[in-house]
Amino acid sequence: MIEFWILAVILIVSAVWTIAASKPVYSVVALLLNFAALAVLYVTLSAEFLAVIQIIVYSGAILVLFVFVIALLGSGVAPFPMGPNRLPRIWVPGAVVVLVSLGFLVYTVSQAVPAPTRPPNGPVGAANVFGSVGDFGTALFTVQLLPFEVTALILMVAVIGVITLGGDQIRDAAPRGHERKVERAMREAILREGTD
């Protein structure tokens, strides 16, 4: 119970820090803290594989992408410019909407029938108990195979979209002049002699 409260405080504080930071780099650091605390929370919920995925994919891939974009946009000596809050009066309706929605949610949860909580079929970390890699992989590749395949489609659409968006920049950055000649010579040499 105590670990839940510690992690909850870390999660909320880092989330507030993420949206209130003055520079996007600070937001990324706060978001990293948020994701790490969430991964620990997943372990306490015996979802160990997803905790690892959380660290690898979110902290390792997505946040690095954010850092790259910040570095790309904020080039030069000047710090990354922060957009002003053009809608200062949004605080009041925003707070009203949030509080009303939160109130509905708390009311609904308080009315819900408590679910029976069963212990998992083994200790956390052991093989083939609930939430382990074996358990997750068996479900992913047998019962839930169709969602897994759809995921591949989604990722392919994302890749095509990103290439379409960045196509102009890729063409602008293409080598020209003697660089192109060197490239063609290298390609012909590879075709002639093979890659080895």
Added chain:
Amino acid sequence: MAVPIDHYVGLAAVVFFIGVVGVIVRRNPLIMLMSIELMFNSANLLFIAFARVWLQNAGHIFAFLVITVAAAEAAIGLAIIVTTFGPERYVDVDDVRALRG
């Protein structure tokens, strides 16, 4: 499980609404994207907490899919930001008028 499910629902709701406030209030598209990631993560927390309560790993599968969609969304969103706001320009979504009808 010592922690009742209500606590997880409350925590996820608070984090989700912090993300909502971030999207509404901030005008920096990067921080808006990070707020969207916060919302994705609170949904994931709920999926995993309910999966633990019912001992059904379908929630884990769904959280996995959400992580995948979040990765795709971040990639596309950041590509849009990079192509819309060049380097050394003021990054503010209110300045974007290309899509205005």
